[in-house]
Amino acid sequence: MKILKVGLLSLAMIGMISINAKAEEITVGIEGMTCQACVNKVTERLMAINGIEKVEVDLENKTANLKVSDDMHIPESLIKTVITSTGFVYTGGDGFMDMMPQEVQDVNMKVEEAKQTAENLKNTAEETKKTVSSFWDMFK
Numbered sequence: 768m769k770i771l772k773v774g775l776l777s778l779a780m781i782g783m784i785s786i787n788a789k790a791e792e793i794t795v796g797i798e799g800m801t802c803q804a805c806v807n808k809v810t811e812r813l814m815a816i817n818g819i820e821k822v823e824v825d826l827e828n829k830t831a832n833l834k835v836s837d838d839m840h841i842p843e844s845l846i847k848t849v850i851t852s853t854g855f856v857y858t859g860g861d862g863f864m865d866m867m868p869q870e871v872q873d874v875n876m877k878v879e880e881a882k883q884t885a886e887n888l889k890n891t892a893e894e895t896k897k898t899v900s901s902f903w904d905m906f907k
């Protein structure tokens with residue numbers, strides 16, 4: 768039973784330290800949508816793009832928020848093409864990785880990696896503390 772407890776704690780630790788890269792979040796402007804059918808059409812076409820996980824269209828504000836899968840980058844030109852070919856007007860976007868110069872992208876990636884490493888180290892330290900304290904609890 769005690770061995771099982773230690774085993775479960777170790778599994779929990781492994782789960783905590785798995786790498787989880789930050790997903791790209793994009794906001795785009797779309798002109799020409801007039802009703803829910805337009806919203807559905809835009810949502811459907813954008814969802815068909817490989818790497819897009821979630822689409823939230825705001826009819827009133829004429830925007831769409833796109834959640835991109837981890838480690839995937841969606842070029843602005845692709846979104847523009849899809850929106851235009853669906854019959855609407857692309858009015859610009861925010862959050863695309865390809866809008867930034869390569870040097871900025873590289874620095875951003877390094878910062879994200881460093882943040883993740885720091886977070887992982889913190890989690891590992893906390894879990895080790897918990898494991899050690901649970902270990903001693905078993906002898907109480």
Ligand SMILES: [Cu+2]
Pocket residue numbers: 800801802803804805806
């Ligand atoms: Cu419509």
